[in-house]
Amino acid sequence: MKKIAFLTALALVASSASAQKLTPVKLQLKWFPQAQFAGFFVAQAKGFYKAEGLDVQLLPIGDQSPIQTVATGTADFGTTWITDLLTARQQGIPVVHIAQLFQKSGFTLVSLKTNNITKPEDLKGKRIGVWPSGNEYPAVALLKKYNMTTSLDSTASNPSVQAVTYPFDPSIVFPDKVDAVSAMTYNEVDQIVGLGYPLDKLNIMHTSDYGINLLEDLMFTSEKVLADKNFRGSGLTGKQIAAKLVRATIKGWNYAVRNQKEAVGIVLVNCGNTCKGSGSRSSALSHQTWQMAEIAKLYNAGPTLKGRAGYLDPAVYKQNVALLKSLGILKADPSPAAVDYSVWQAATGLK
Known part of the structure; x- marks a missing residue:
């Protein structure tokens, strides 16, 4: 009887440990840690990623392009601007847009x-x-x-x-x-x-x-990640992991925008000298408070105001493509594979 109870206890411990096992995910930020990425830091600090079964590592990039780190597999996901993503596609780099966080250019x-x-x-x-x-x-x-x-x-x-x-x-x-x-x-x-x-x-x-509204901060990944049938041995596909990441990130952004003072406090824990702002005489707190307020305006625009945070408006995307083609930056329309709406749909339950 004691042996059965002991084995049952072991099973419960094993089950608990298994439930706590998180899938590691590396997400490459476009710049140094600052309120520009507040939603990500908030999602991490408030346990939104953990609740989705993810152990997300946020990688600061500095003044390099995150396109290369995602393309080479050094990172699984990244943030960048629409122009970076579409020019990379034109060069044959198979990166894919999965969520549009900022709906207005800053x-x-x-x-x-x-x-x-x-x-x-x-x-x-x-x-x-x-x-x-x-x-x-x-x-x-x-x-x-x-x-x-x-x-x-x-x-x-x-x-x-x-x-x-x-x-x-x-x-x-x-x-x-x-x-x-x-x-x-x-x-x-x-x-x-x-x-x-x-x-x-x-x-x-x-x-x-x-009329020059080239979209900025978005989330992207690679075709390889999205096609992965068993992401890092998690038993989940790359698309399922992507949807979990987007869902938790949007939750983080919504919380950050509603609770800006708390979000700034979370950001300050994560950033160093760059928090003050190069060339600025203001304090790190005042600069990040300014930044958070301005970032909120870029997030709270377009589809976000209609309850569709993270959605890439097809009409705005089409305008961006036309503008980049008129400049000669894009030679042709991007492949349809450059944007995957299915990740956002799975993350939000919206169409």
């Missing part, structure tokens, strides 16, 4: 009010600070829409605008070396304010206000 061009740059046409003949490695596309697209060329175009004999490439720290070029500078609403705008240029002294031109 890209802006910032100038001093004394420069009198209040509309795109005012940029003609000016110097514009842009980022490298494809991050300049929103600025180039805006200029092309208003019939201007840049010095980045080797075929332009007399470019309308002089592009000054700089490595993400506005203090390197602003305001002495450029008339306007690229800045994300949630990051560099606050850094510029921290450099001693208050908002009432600045003109901030949002490219999305002029």
Whole structure:
């Protein structure tokens, strides 16, 4: 009788241990830890990933592209911008869009009010600070829409605008070396304010206000992961793991947006010197609080406002593709395999 009780106890312990076994997942972030990725850190801290049976490791990338780490299998999933993903597909890299987190572009061009740059046409003949490695596309697209060329175009004999490439720290070029500078609403705008240029002294031109709404932070993976019949020996397919990851991440983002102060506290635990913001005189707390508030605006837009967080609006996607084709960045429409809606549908139960 005692032996039976002992064996039963062992079985219960084994069952409990098995229930606690989590599937390891590596997710590559596009940049250093900051509130830009608050939803991921919140999902991790609040146990949303664990509740889905996942042990998610968030990998900071710095100024490299997460496309390569996912393509090579160093990471299973990643975050990036729509332009990065579609240009990678064009190059034959089999990455797949599975969820669209930010529904509105946060890209802006910032100038001093004394420069009198209040509309795109005012940029003609000016110097514009842009980022490298494809991050300049929103600025180039805006200029092309208003019939201007840049010095980045080797075929332009007399470019309308002089592009000054700089490595993400506005203090390197602003305001002495450029008339306007690229800045994300949630990051560099606050850094510029921290450099001693208050908002009432600045003109901030949002490219999305002029029809240039190239989508930014999204979740993606590889065709190999999605085709995996037994992801890391979990007994689940890659698609099932992807759906669990997306579901928990959306839950994390919804919580972060509703509880911004708590979310910022979670972010601060995860990030180091970059929390303050390069070139900024503000504290890490104030910079991340600014960032969280601005990020919430990009998340709470479009489909999210209709209860469809993470959904890639087909009409907006089509507009993005058309814009990138008009710039010559895409040579043709992407393969239908570039976007997999089935993951989002499984994650949300929506169609």
